[in-house]
Amino acid sequence: MLNRLWLGFFLTAALAALMRWLVGGDSGVFAAMIGSLFDMAKLSVEVMILLFGTLTLWLGLLRIAERAGLVDALARLLGPLFRRLMPEVPAGHPAIGLITLNFAANALGLDNAATPIGLRAMRELQTLNPSADTASNAQTLFLVLNASSLTILPVSIFMYRAQAGAHDPTLVFLPILLATSASTLTGFLSVAIVQRLKLRDPVVLLWMLSFALLFGGFIALLAALPAASLAPLSSLLGNLVLFAIIVAFLVAGAWRKVSVYESFVEGAKQGFDVAKDLLPYLVAMLCAVGVLRASGALDFALDGVRWLAAASGMDTRFVDALPTALVKPLSGSAARAMLIETMKTHGVDSFPSLVAATVQGSTETTFYVLAVYFGAVGIQRARHAVGCALLADLAGVVASIAVCYWFFG
Numbered sequence: 001m002l003n004r005l006w007l008g009f010f011l012t013a014a015l016a017a018l019m020r021w022l023v024g025g026d027s028g029v030f031a032a033m034i035g036s037l038f039d040m041a042k043l044s045v046e047v048m049i050l051l052f053g054t055l056t057l058w059l060g061l062l063r064i065a066e067r068a069g070l071v072d073a074l075a076r077l078l079g080p081l082f083r084r085l086m087p088e089v090p091a092g093h094p095a096i097g098l099i100t101l102n103f104a105a106n107a108l109g110l111d112n113a114a115t116p117i118g119l120r121a122m123r124e125l126q127t128l129n130p131s132a133d134t135a136s137n138a139q140t141l142f143l144v145l146n147a148s149s150l151t152i153l154p155v156s157i158f159m160y161r162a163q164a165g166a167h168d169p170t171l172v173f174l175p176i177l178l179a180t181s182a183s184t185l186t187g188f189l190s191v192a193i194v195q196r197l198k199l200r201d202p203v204v205l206l207w208m209l210s211f212a213l214l215f216g217g218f219i220a221l222l223a224a225l226p227a228a229s230l231a232p233l234s235s236l237l238g239n240l241v242l243f244a245i246i247v248a249f250l251v252a253g254a255w256r257k258v259s260v261y262e263s264f265v266e267g268a269k270q271g272f273d274v275a276k277d278l279l280p281y282l283v284a285m286l287c288a289v290g291v292l293r294a295s296g297a298l299d300f301a302l303d304g305v306r307w308l309a310a311a312s313g314m315d316t317r318f319v320d321a322l323p324t325a326l327v328k329p330l331s332g333s334a335a336r337a338m339l340i341e342t343m344k345t346h347g348v349d350s351f352p353s354l355v356a357a358t359v360q361g362s363t364e365t366t367f368y369v370l371a372v373y374f375g376a377v378g379i380q381r382a383r384h385a386v387g388c389a390l391l392a393d394l395a396g397v398v399a400s401i402a403v404c405y406w407f408f409g
Helices: 002-022 029-067 070-085 094-107 111-126 137-148 155-163 169-195 202-224 227-255 260-276 279-295 297-311 317-327 332-346 351-362 366-375 385-408
Strands: none
Touching: 002 029, 002 279, 002 297, 029 155, 029 227, 029 260, 029 279, 029 332, 070 094, 070 202, 094 111, 094 137, 111 137, 111 366, 137 169, 137 366, 137 385, 155 169, 155 332, 155 351, 169 202, 169 227, 169 351, 169 385, 227 260, 279 297, 279 332, 297 317, 317 332, 317 351, 317 385, 332 351, 351 385, 366 385
16 A cells, blocks of 8 residues: 555656646756755654654653553553443453553554554454454454544644644644544444444443533533634643643652653653654655655645635635545555645645644544554454544544634634
């Protein structure tokens, strides 16, 4: 998938550039494409410098949380729920703790840290799978919830916005929270319907009603506020939650007599290893996207969508954020590259960049997650996982656009 996508970017750019030269007489397009290659390679290194620090910081803090027993506490809290949603997983099975830790990493926006944890969880679920090559119900539900990517604290998005010079990197906190909730709820309900999960079970009902009340009350509170106060509120809550989580991890570690400094350093070393392996992929995708933009191919496609939106009487500002939405199910690195390129082209606090950042934080890379997670355990038949995950992706994109018009329109 990634091979075809990456090659397709360059071939499409080459065709578009030839058309601009032979038909439009624009011979400068080739210089622009080569210049974009070098600019994007330089930008990749600049992004990686901040990424090194961000991943190192949060993986260090997650290790403190793990040593303090917070992960085990979450597993015990969610255990009764997962026993009903995944009835084939026995109580106390190690998969539950790993699934919880994976969700925690995704919730903090640490998608790169969540992947190795998720692979371990999938392997544990495979030990319970009666079929070696067909996804079990538990594996399907786990994959769809992972692909829908409930992100409470999108640290990576904040980092990319900070690197691009945003005056307030956390401005998109509430839009992402609302959009990712819509994505996750859609993914969960679609799987529940297909698998005929017993949603009327008292424990499941309690969790769902609690979430519905909290989410509905939160939406009602936001709806009662003036539109001008939504963005400042998002900024305040984003920074407040971020700092509160850091303090909570440290206090919990100190309370449980954890050597917080040594634990932080141990976890931080993993962050360094994870980050350094991402540079080749980031260079590859950013350069491909840069060439695609410089050739005019991306602008040509967006102009077509913009014309259709305008003909339908719709506002067209969201169109420039669509590249991120279109490639997000295919490749996280490509979507990340599209987001960074959109911020560079239109400005980090422009409306398209805010929509693209919200889309980036609202869903995961469905086909990448499908290939990596199922491929790691030899699953060949995904059953209803793809359809449910893509439905969650669509819900996340639509919600991202709608919420950004609400907050920033």
